Amino acid sequence: MDGRSEFGPVTRSRRRATISSTKGELLRGSNGVTSASASKPGHKRRDSHTKDSAEEARKSSRNDNVNCHKLQESLLSSASGFKNYRGILNWCVVMLVLSNARLFLENLLRYGILVDPIQVVSLFLKDPYSWPAACLVIVSNVFILVALYTERKLAMGAFSENLGLLIHIINLTAILCFPMLTVLMVPSVTPVGGAFALGIYTILFLKLYSYKDVNRWCRERLQVKARGLSRSLSCPSPPSADGAVHVSYPGNLTFKNLYYFVSAPTLCYELNFPRSQSVRMGFLIRRLFEMLLLTQLLVGLTQQWMVPIIQSSMKPLQDMDYSRMIERLLRLAVPNHFLWLIFFYWFFHSSMNFVAELLRFGDREFYRDWWNSETVTYFWQNWNIPVHKWCIRHFYKPLLRKGASKLLSQSAVFFASAFFHEYLVSVPLRMFRLWAFMGMMAQLPLAWFVGRFLRGNYGNAAVWLSLIIGQPIAVLMYVHDYYVINHLEEAADPGAL
DSSP: OOTHHHHSOOOHHHHHHHHHHHHHHHHHHHTTOOOHHHHHHHHHHHHHHHHHHHHHHHHHHHHHHHOOOOSOOOTTSGGGOOOOOHHHHHHHHHHHHHHHHHHHHHHHHHHOOOOOHHHHHHHHOSSTTOOHHHHHHHHHHHHHHHHHHHHHHHHHTSSOHHHHHHHHHHHHHHHHHHHHHHHHHOTTOOHHHHHHHHHHHHHHHHHHHHHHHHHHHHHHHHHTTOOSOOTTTOSOOOOOTTOOOOOOTTTTOSHHHHHHHHHSSOSSOOSSOOBOSSOOHHHHHHHHHHHHHHHHHHHHHIIIIIHHHHHHTHHHHHHTOHHHHHHHHHHHHHHHHHHHHHHHIIIIIIIHHHHHHHHTBOOOOOOOOGGGOSSHHHHHHHSOHHHHHHHIIIIIHHHHHTTOOHHHHHHHHHHHHHHHHHHHHHHHHTOOOOHHHHHHHTHHHHHHHHHHHOOHHHHHHHHHHHHHHHHHHHHHHHHHHHHIIIIIHHHHOGGGO
């Protein structure tokens, strides 16, 4: 066919086809096909939405100019949920520093410099050629060897369980009685030296008690041929990943194993303690530096700050001047509490971490967040973890297994703690006034009251108040009684002149 059939004149039927195809394209564009005619309504909708948003913004701006209030709580209200008080905390720290700086300057202007290192040495020694406290510490090795010898005989079957228990009871009783009698009967033992020696013997008593119990548990479990025991109680132990040799009962009954336990910063015995891979010299040096620095700070603050306040408190106590007594008590509360906090860091963080790093002792949980305590019970459970673990493992749970109630078991734990507090204070001072014992037993009703009626921040404030005020009361009572016994009576005795 020729080209006219393709490009010929437009007929009616051809015009009709062109119109129908155009309508189809318009219809498809309205159903989503991209075309110029179909995109115009979308642009119009977006333009209208933008205009609506701008109009709403203008209306909101006009409303803000008219209405400036909304429903909300003040920041210091508990319902506001606001918790960022960092600025107030910084303000408290600044005020604390300024107030204590004023007290320090006032102390220097009134008393001068009272720090005397020679006087510190005299607190431990009366005679430079006589070292009774150090001799007591050396003699403590005898009781360690008796415990090891008894356990070896029990492991071999040479001693019966009853005989071994009797020897352990005699040995543990002697650990508490021998240093007490020595301190009371030897005049050359100073109060500070006596307290140091008695503290070493008390720690040794708790350690050897745990040593006795754990070895007895091993013998009992060996007798029933129990398997799958925990590492802390059993034999045999799986080899460690670091290649360390783990011992099993009775292979633990050696001098090396026992003396490692005696030196380790823990009171609870295990056959295989967790060990760190190596000694970090940087960490060790930092802890040693803290120990030396804080020791000097403790001695200096005691001589410069606490001693003058205690000396000025004797006359109000003798005259029973209650207003003056309260004033001296509040004056003593701040330095006493400050020294207690320094001692806590020095002993539980610096010293114990130093010993643990030196021995590669792995368990470094010596304290928890006791400063957040909302109850008295929580404080005593978390401020001294080694003692708490010992009490739970060797005293509290055995009482529960024997049928004692929780209240009775808790009371027994506080009673034992009160006994050792009094033992460590009254014996070195050579006087028995039971102030420390009564202070510890008073924790029971205080714990009940705080747990029952005070919660949250109020409970935490009550715990801090008991620490800040309770300790200075006991300090004043003991110092006053010691002053009366050792100074006023000597002055009144004609034979002393």
